[in-house]
Each structure stands twice: as structure tokens, then as C-alpha cells.
Amino acid sequence: MLLDTHIHLDFLPVEPAPLAEARGREIGGWVVPGVTPEHWPRLMMTVAATPGAWAAPGVHPQAADRWRPELAGELRRLAAAPRTVAIGEVGLDGQIGPDQAVQEAVFRQLIRLARETDRPLLLHMRRATSRVLKLLRAEQAQAVGGIAHAFSGSLDTARQLIALGFALGIGGVVTFPDARRLGEVVRGVPAEWLVLETDAPDLPPHPHRGAENRPEWLTLIADRVAQLRGWTPAETARITTTNARRVLRLPGEEASS
Numbered sequence: 027m028l029l030d031t032h033i034h035l036d037f038l039p040v041e042p043a044p045l046a047e048a049r050g051r052e053i054g055g056w057v058v059p060g061v062t063p064e065h066w067p068r069l070m071m072t073v074a075a076t077p078g079a080w081a082a083p084g085v086h087p088q089a090a091d092r093w094r095p096e097l098a099g100e101l102r103r104l105a106a107a108p109r110t111v112a113i114g115e116v117g118l119d120g121q122i123g124p125d126q127a128v129q130e131a132v133f134r135q136l137i138r139l140a141r142e143t144d145r146p147l148l149l150h151m152r153r154a155t156s157r158v159l160k161l162l163r164a165e166q167a168q169a170v171g172g173i174a175h176a177f178s179g180s181l182d183t184a185r186q187l188i189a190l191g192f193a194l195g196i197g198g199v200v201t202f203p204d205a206r207r208l209g210e211v212v213r214g215v216p217a218e219w220l221v222l223e224t225d226a227p228d229l230p231p232h233p234h235r236g237a238e239n240r241p242e243w244l245t246l247i248a249d250r251v252a253q254l255r256g257w258t259p260a261e262t263a264r265i266t267t268t269n270a271r272r273v274l275r276l277p278g279e280e281a282s283s
């Protein structure tokens with residue numbers, strides 16, 4: 027079974043049933059990250075209604091200005107919910123969103139909240155690698171670890187994240203014919219730090235660039251990782267799902283039937 031560690035299920039159209047095709051292709055687990063506090067109720071409802079889905083409520087750096095310290099109580103409550111496995115997606119975006127100082131302050135508070143509630147983090151890091159690493163260290167995020175979502179950095183960055191307990195979320199970028207550096211990262215890191223994700227409806231894999239990403243296209247990402255590592259499809263599923271279960275501390279048995 028494949029596990030999608032980052033999918034915005036609550037932003038996918040509900041008709042036709044978004045996961046029917048994915049379930050048919052042996053994708054059986056989904057982690058749904060938060061974006062804005064306003065969306066938390068919809069996120070938690072979507073997860074509750076979807077067998078195999080897990081929640082990662084949090085605040086996307088793009089929406090950092092929606093965070094208020096008064097929301098901490100609500101987020102702590104959601105973090106303790108039985109289907110919540112992480113706090114996400116949180117981090118820094120050097121390209122879009124509010125002022126970097128605002129993003130950094132919110133990121134720090136959310137790392138602290140993850141440590142307090144003992145939940146791993148789903149990291150968003152775009153054009154902010156060194157600052158993200160610095161804040162992870164300053165706030166001792168290695169106590170919880172997690173996943174660096176949509177990883178596309180260098181092998182050196184990958185190793186620094188792994189040393190802090192963060193697996194690399196490998197998504198559609200790995201399928202792009204020109205993604206040489208990411209291919210080298212996938213080949214060069216220890217197998218136990220690779221997990222898969224679609225980020226649907228964003229970041230569609232090759233040859234669907236420009237389309238709205240779909241849950242079943244996780245298999246295109248899995249196929250490319252398999253090719254890079256020399257794994258069979260069955261090994262790819264076993265290894266990446268075991269890794270995801272470990273970093274997210276999911277129960278060992280099948281997440282859904």
C-alpha cells in the first residue's frame with residue numbers, strides 16, 4: 027500500500043469521489059495538512075469522513091498573518107484528536123505571503139506547539155532553506171521531527187534535515203525530466219528517509235504539468251522513485267509507507283481496509 031504524506035483533500039472536488047481511483051491503485055493512506063485556521067473545521071470533517079485519512083492542522087506560511095496566539099488552545103485541542111498525526115503545513119515561504127518576520131514568528135510558535143503536544147511537523151520551505159534550518163535548530167524541532175514537504179533542495183540540505191529527524195517528502199518534481207539534482211538526492215540519501223506525496227491539487231507530476239493534480243498520480247511519483255533506487259513497486263510501497271508510519275507514528279496495521 028502507498029501512503030500520500032501530503033494531499034489537500036479538503037481542496038479537491040468531492041464529485042466524482044476523489045479517492046476512488048487512488049484506492050484502486052493501492053494507495054491507502056493520506057495525510058491532510060492545514061492551510062488557514064478558518065479551514066480547520068473543514069479539514070477535520072474531511073479526515074473524519076475519509077477512511078485512511080489523517081489530519082495535520084496548522085498554518086501555512088502564506089497565511090501566517092491569520093494566526094493569533096489565542097488560537098493556540100484550539101490548535102492544541104485539534105492536535106490531541108485521535109486522527110491527528112502532525113502539525114502542518116508550517117514553515118517559511120521566501121517567495122509569497124506576509125512579511126518574513128511575521129512568518130518566522132509564527133513558525134517558531136507552531137514548532138513550540140508541536141513540541142508541547144508531541145506531534146511531528148510537516149514543513150513547507152520555499153526559498154528559505156537556511157532560515158528554516160536555523161529556526162528548527164533554535165526551537166529544537168528534532169524533538170518531534172517530521173517531513174520536509176515537496177523537498178527539492180540539495181543533498182547537503184537533505185542531510186541536515188535528516189540529521190534533525192525530518193524525512194524528505196518526494197513529490198511531482200522528481201518526475202520532471204530536468205530534475206537532475208532531486209534525482210541525485212533520492213539516490214543519495216538513506217532509504218529510510220524517503221516518503222511520497224502528491225500535494226494534490228497542486229504540483230502535478232510529469233506528464234500532467236499544468237493540470238490539476240490528482241490523488242492517483244502518486245503512482246507516477248512512486249514509479250520514478252523506484253526507477254531511481256532500483257526498487258520493485260512492492261519494495262517502494264513497503265519502504266516508503268514504513269518510513270511514513272515511523273515519522274508520523276502511525277499505527278503499524280493497515281490504515282484502512
Ligand SMILES: [Zn+2]
Pocket residue numbers: 032034059115225
Ligand atoms: Zn501543501
